[in-house]
Amino acid sequence: MYFNSALLASLTILAASAPTAFGAPQPASTAISEGDKFGAITIRSGSEIQNSAIQAAQRSLFVNAKSQNATCASETNSATFYIQDQELRLYSSNDPLNQTIFVDRSGMGMGKIGYITGNESLGRYWETKGWALTESNELQFHGTGIQACPGSIDGGWSIWLQGVEKPGYNENCTGVVAAAYKTDDPIECVYTH
Template sequence: MKFTALTTLFAAGLTSAAPAPNATPSPSTTTDVKAFGLMSLRSASPIHFGTVSASKSNLLINLPEEAQDATCDANVTNNGATFSLRDGALFLYNKDTDEEQQVWVDRSGMGQGNVGYLSGGQGFPRNAELTGWTSTDKGDYSYLNFNGAGLIACPAIPEGSWSIWVNAGVTNPGGSEGCLGFNAMVLPTEEPVSCTYS
């Protein structure tokens, strides 16, 4: 997958210009995005410049390459998932929209900001929210958030990977330890690969 914004970021030398960790960018415009990857930004941390992947109904950062286990219609050159954003709903990109897997959020007391996605035939969790995702421009880049809330990453399995949560006011959701707020940079791609994720 070709993420043109990533190349621009490094070429411009703007790595230190990322927003403060867990800060929600000031909104300037919000748009739908046909196909994009996500890169996590949290300076001086294991998740800085991390790739967001999808596996076993979870979104993760720094997932080992062999663990994503996606079925794609072309070779994938990195371990990142491709997303699509429409009308506040976030999907895992599939050129056949009937096959798209939708991302949900549970910010209830039980869910604490849990993020997951559905595969065919599964029902949504009781407290799932399906819309509220936005791509918000800040300067030359855009960042993903949910109803204005930032994202949190928590250490997960496999070792070295981090699960993604929406900030629901819980510092270490799901009984995790060592969680970190981060910014999710949107990296539009002109050559998306259509996949179905495990």
């Protein structure tokens, strides 16, 4: 009887800690509201991009690039975001250079995620509205997560919307969770364009 109780208690503790032990995303401890500034990391247990900060450079999003080459208020190699009216934006107080994330889900775009600066025109199939955070603070576009593809600039991985096996004809892409975390001390940047 004692053995069964001890075994049950051990299994309960193991089950409760399993998501953390295996790298699955946890429910967010801090809710992120519209307009709050946040960073995001990729979650893919056992991969070289586990817990890698999402970066912005050259009109695209990346992880594990050596540098974003952004002009920032202080040193950082990760992007700071916020969501306003379902648009995902890069954080900067420079309104004329406001940078907004777009997704191209068309057959030619293949789930391309990039950003525009200021009042640049959107491409024909580019969409900016539809970004949201789930209850566990996973960043999604119209309910769809992201994937990362190796072999991009600076040794980084390019970020694409899930749903196409070889987006942009990239090989060996892997689905990841984009886990957002609130930052109380956001760093303003103007990212390369």
